[in-house]
Amino acid sequence: MTDVILATEGVSKQFGKFIALNNISVAFERGKLAAIIGPNGAGKSTYFNILSGAYPPTGGRLLYRGRDVTGLPQHRFAHIGIAKSFQITNIFPKLSAFENVRVAVQARHRRYDLWTARESLTEVNDRARELLTMVGLDRMDDRAAEDAAHGEQRALEIAMALASEPDLLLLDEPTAGMSPEETQVMMRLIVKLSETRTVILVEHKMKLVMGICERIVVLHHGELLADGTPAEVRSNTDVKRVYLGQEKS
Amino acid sequence: MSGPGATILGFGARHRVGAAALFLAVFPWLMPYEALAVNILVLGLYAVGFNLLFGYTGLLSFGHSAFLGAGAYGCGIALVHFQIPWFGAIVIGVALATAIAVVMGYLAIRTRGIYFAMVTLALSQCVYYAFYQAVGLTGGENGLRGINLSEIGVLTLKVDFLNPTVKYYLILAFVVFALWLLSRILASPFGAVLEAIRENESRARACGYNVERTKLLAFVLSGAFCGLAGTLSALHLSIVPIETLHYTTSGQAVMMALLGGMGTFFGPFVGAAAYLLLGDVFTVLTSHWQLVLGIVFVSFVLFFPKGIWGSLLVWAGRR
Amino acid sequence: MSGLTIDLLLLQIVTGVALGSVYVLLAIGLSLIFGMLTVVNFAHGAFYMVGAYCGVFFYGLTGNFWVSLILVPLGVGTIGLAVERFLVRPLYGRNIDDPLLLTFGLSYIFIETIRILFGLNGIPFSTPPVLSGTVDIGIGFFPLYRLFLIGAMGFLVIALWLFIEKTKFGLIVRAGARDPEIVRVLGVDVSRVWLAIFGLGTGIAGLSGILAAPLQAVTPEMGIPALAEAFVVTVVGGMGSLVGSIVAGLLVGIVVSLTSLVAPEMAKVSIFALMALVLLVRPQGLFGRAGLMG
Numbered sequence: 001m002t003d004v005i006l007a008t009e010g011v012s013k014q015f016g017k018f019i020a021l022n023n024i025s026v027a028f029e030r031g032k033l034a035a036i037i038g039p040n041g042a043g044k045s046t047y048f049n050i051l052s053g054a055y056p057p058t059g060g061r062l063l064y065r066g067r068d069v070t071g072l073p074q075h076r077f078a079h080i081g082i083a084k085s086f087q088i089t090n091i092f093p094k095l096s097a098f099e100n101v102r103v104a105v106q107a108r109h110r111r112y113d114l115w116t117a118r119e120s121l122t123e124v125n126d127r128a129r130e131l132l133t134m135v136g137l138d139r140m141d142d143r144a145a146e147d148a149a150h151g152e153q154r155a156l157e158i159a160m161a162l163a164s165e166p167d168l169l170l171l172d173e174p175t176a177g178m179s180p181e182e183t184q185v186m187m188r189l190i191v192k193l194s195e196t197r198t199v200i201l202v203e204h205k206m207k208l209v210m211g212i213c214e215r216i217v218v219l220h221h222g223e224l225l226a227d228g229t230p231a232e233v234r235s236n237t238d239v240k241r242v243y244l245g246q247e248k249s
Numbered sequence: 250m251s252g253p254g255a256t257i258l259g260f261g262a263r264h265r266v267g268a269a270a271l272f273l274a275v276f277p278w279l280m281p282y283e284a285l286a287v288n289i290l291v292l293g294l295y296a297v298g299f300n301l302l303f304g305y306t307g308l309l310s311f312g313h314s315a316f317l318g319a320g321a322y323g324c325g326i327a328l329v330h331f332q333i334p335w336f337g338a339i340v341i342g343v344a345l346a347t348a349i350a351v352v353m354g355y356l357a358i359r360t361r362g363i364y365f366a367m368v369t370l371a372l373s374q375c376v377y378y379a380f381y382q383a384v385g386l387t388g389g390e391n392g393l394r395g396i397n398l399s400e401i402g403v404l405t406l407k408v409d410f411l412n413p414t415v416k417y418y419l420i421l422a423f424v425v426f427a428l429w430l431l432s433r434i435l436a437s438p439f440g441a442v443l444e445a446i447r448e449n450e451s452r453a454r455a456c457g458y459n460v461e462r463t464k465l466l467a468f469v470l471s472g473a474f475c476g477l478a479g480t481l482s483a484l485h486l487s488i489v490p491i492e493t494l495h496y497t498t499s500g501q502a503v504m505m506a507l508l509g510g511m512g513t514f515f516g517p518f519v520g521a522a523a524y525l526l527l528g529d530v531f532t533v534l535t536s537h538w539q540l541v542l543g544i545v546f547v548s549f550v551l552f553f554p555k556g557i558w559g560s561l562l563v564w565a566g567r568r
Numbered sequence: 569m570s571g572l573t574i575d576l577l578l579l580q581i582v583t584g585v586a587l588g589s590v591y592v593l594l595a596i597g598l599s600l601i602f603g604m605l606t607v608v609n610f611a612h613g614a615f616y617m618v619g620a621y622c623g624v625f626f627y628g629l630t631g632n633f634w635v636s637l638i639l640v641p642l643g644v645g646t647i648g649l650a651v652e653r654f655l656v657r658p659l660y661g662r663n664i665d666d667p668l669l670l671t672f673g674l675s676y677i678f679i680e681t682i683r684i685l686f687g688l689n690g691i692p693f694s695t696p697p698v699l700s701g702t703v704d705i706g707i708g709f710f711p712l713y714r715l716f717l718i719g720a721m722g723f724l725v726i727a728l729w730l731f732i733e734k735t736k737f738g739l740i741v742r743a744g745a746r747d748p749e750i751v752r753v754l755g756v757d758v759s760r761v762w763l764a765i766f767g768l769g770t771g772i773a774g775l776s777g778i779l780a781a782p783l784q785a786v787t788p789e790m791g792i793p794a795l796a797e798a799f800v801v802t803v804v805g806g807m808g809s810l811v812g813s814i815v816a817g818l819l820v821g822i823v824v825s826l827t828s829l830v831a832p833e834m835a836k837v838s839i840f841a842l843m844a845l846v847l848l849v850r851p852q853g854l855f856g857r858a859g860l861m862g
Contacts, residue, residue, distance in 0.1 A: 052455075074451075074454045074455065075454045075455075075457055075458055075459050075460065076457075077455075077457075078455065078456055078457030079457055083455075084455060086452075086455075090449060090451065090452050090455075091449065091452065092444075092445055092448035092449050092452060093448055093449070094448055095444065095445070095448060099441070102441070103441050103442070103445045103453075103456065104456045106438050106441065106442075107442075107456040107457040107458055108457070110438040111438070111439075111442065111457075111458055111459070111463070112439060112463075112466070113437055113438040113439055114433070114434050114437045114439045114440075115433055115434075115437055116437055116438065117433075117436050117437065118436060118437060118438050118440070118441055119436075121438070124438075160452075160456065163456070164456065164457055309665050309668065309669075311610075311672075356844055356847045356848070357847075359847050359848070359851040360803065360847060360851050360852075361807075361851070361852065361856075363602070363606070363608060363664075363807065364802075364803055364807060366608060366610075366665075366668060367608065367799035367802065367803060368799070368803055368843070368847065370795070370796055370799055371796050371799045371800050371803070371840055371843055372840060372843075372844075374793070374796040374840070375837055375840035378836045378837050379837060382833055496792055496796070500672065500676075503669065503672065504673075507669065537680050537683065537684055539676050539679065539680040540676070540677060540680035540681065540684070542676055543673050543674065543675075543676030543677035543680060544677060546669075546672075546673035546676065547655065547670055547673040547674060547677065550659070550666060550669050550670045550673060551655070551658060551659070551670070554662070554663070554666065
């Protein structure tokens with residue numbers, strides 16, 4: 001019996017008259033590195049936003065560990081063990097990299113503490129430094145995070161997502177805007193992270209995910225086109241037709 | 250940048266409340282007359298309370314006159330109509346300001362961000378009309394008069410409040426206490442959340458912070474500090490003019506914060522001093538000082554958005 | 569409440585519509601500027617006040633109310649164009665609150681300048697002779713000037729609607745209101761659109777000022793309660809929605825009018841109670857879109 005960590009049942013999303021997603025039912029297994037792929041406009045971002053709680057679906061249900069979390073407010077997702085990174089880098093621009101992660105770590109237990117001096121919270125501060133090291137940012141100085149290189153900012157996002165000790169990590173196009181070298185570093189990090197928790201990616205570069213993921217979900221025009229292992233997806237005729245000309249061996 | 254300037258600023262930053270207390274203790278001797286020094290203290294606290302919400306949390310409120318006024322009227326009414334001793338009157342004033350802040354904050358934070366300034370302005374206008382109409386308690390158009398403190402009991406001593414020096418140092422004690430509380434709040438985990446919300450609200454939410462609840466708490470704290478400033482103002486002036494609740498008083502807070510430097514600890518005080526000194530100088534020269542104020546403010550928005558103190562800090566390499 | 573008949577009630581509602589007509593025009597200007605430029609114009613009340621004073625000036629100069637009605641929005645709109653071009657435009661791309669702060673400071677300059685030019689006390693503006701007197705509208709006698717106000721508002725709303733729905737420029741306004749990026753992508757010079765809209769919005773504010781002048785004292789401070797009222801209407805109707813401005817403006821006018829009949833001392837505060845109610849039940853406004861401008 002496979003252990004399902006996150007599932008959508010018949011999820012649809014409509015914006016006015018525009019149907020972005022139609023009846024998407026997928027069950028993501030715990031511990032398996034999965035990717036949601038599809039051409040631009042397929043509805044990947046919309047699906048990601050629903051999975052990560054940015055907004056509720058118009059129809060259908062979202063289930064986390066068997067529990068119905070449809071419509072749960074965004075800020076509660078971090079508390080139940082789901083963390084995400086954003087497609088467009090979404091950090092605290094004028095705070096330092098360390099402070100970015102520290103604030104994220106602090107959110108677990110110290111949201112309304114008005115009295116303790118933050119410098120004295122050694123547990124929080126040490127954990128923040130640990131996370132920065134984990135994503136390779138241990139040498140970042142006190143500069144504003146917005147001044148860091150693009151790849152460093154993306155890594156910072158991941159460190160912040162990890163701060164809530166999530167069981168499930170959702171990453172929206174983690175390699176967006178990165179150079180080939182930075183992309184390699186990021187993919188290695190993702191694989192390492194997937195050893196200790198479930199990671200689900202959104203990507204539009206099919207080549208990147210085919211090699212490392214155990215499960216691929218393909219979306220197209222808001223519909224579920226294919227769902228299975230990389231081998232199954234690669235040999236799927238519908239997928240081949242859609243990606244004709246885009247796929248490189 | 251190294252050198253004595255940076256060292257002093259560094260020391261000041263780490264022990265900012267002590268530094269402020271020290272400076273403010275000798276402040277009266279720098280001012281041409283003592284009433285101005287007290288005005289700067291009181292308005293400085295008002296600006297500091299406002300800055301908690303604006304500079305640190307990033308919420309621009311145009312309704313803070315409601316808290317200054319509620320504190321002033323609460324304190325004054327308690328003293329004049331109910332003969333409550335001065336310390337209790339201060340507590341009542343702060344409590345009234347806090348209560349109004351809870352209601353106002355709850356309504357204002359429900360709206361989308363860009364409405365916030367408008368809703369706070371409208372709600373404080375409502376408070377203005379309400380107090381204006383309650384002539385029996387507030388004196389209406391003429392303001393609340395008769396808040397005459399002379400000999401008061403402070404802990405176990407009896408002091409003469411009418412003595413300008415005594416009055417200054419007593420009010421200073423309250424202001425320093427408030428600054429100390431504020432400093433702790435800003436240095437706490439909660440203070441970090443405020444700045445995170447200012448920087449990127451959706452990110453803060455994704456981290457797990459209940460942004461609306463945090464904003465409300467910041468709003469209420471801000472209202473409480475401004476309420477305290479109001480009580481001190483009432484005791485200092487012996488009256489509460491109805492203009493305290495007027496929209497222009499809310500605008501005053503905005504101006505002082507911008508002139509001094511938002512999001513800095515000392516900035517609002519510098520802004521209050523600049524505002525009052527500028528006013529003092531120009532009302533001697535012309536009866537149209539509001540025009541000068543408007544031009545100065547617009548210039549700051551365009552060219553010196555960091556304010557006097559904020560620009561100074563940047564120049565000294567600390568921000 | 570003896571003597572409260574249906575006729576009296578209806579008359580009071582019509583008075584509310586007349587009062588609301590000014591609110592509608594104020595809110596439309598504010599909404600236009602916000603919808604396209606994402607700027608909350610804190611000087612909107614000041615532009616309204618300047619419009620009233622320009623009305624005093626032009627009416628005094630020409631003796632012709634109709635000519636003044638045309639000159640005032642042109643004059644005030646021109647001031648608005650200059651403000652956008654030289655004061656607001658440098659702030660785009662900076663903090664989203666900066667234009668708000670700037671227009672707030674600008675209102676001080678406007679108010680004091682008017683005080684210098686026209687004095688501290690108010691100036692009476694008598695109803696133009698051709699529009700004074702009362703008319704029997706079936707349920708009672710009603711001031712002609714207020715009927716004119718309602719008519720003027722209706723005329724302007726229809727003209728604006730035609731402009732936005734039927735012209736090429738209006739198409740840009742509609743597209744831009746939904747997504748400013750689209751306008752840029754279409755290759756339109758966005759800065760010229762913004763300039764024009766700011767001029768249009770402030771011009772309408774000025775026009776409301778001269779229209780409102782016969783109803784109240786023309787004072788340098790008249791724009792302050794007007795600003796608060798315009799904000800209430802905007803919050804109730806929904807920012808960026810023209811339909812919302814119209815419905816909310818009339819609603820607020822009627823609420824004020826009916827409250828002053830039943831409980832006069834609550835009249836001024838009643839609009840804030842309405843706003844609070846809307847905030848509790850539907851925070852984005854009656855016609856606002858949820859999720860607009862987080």
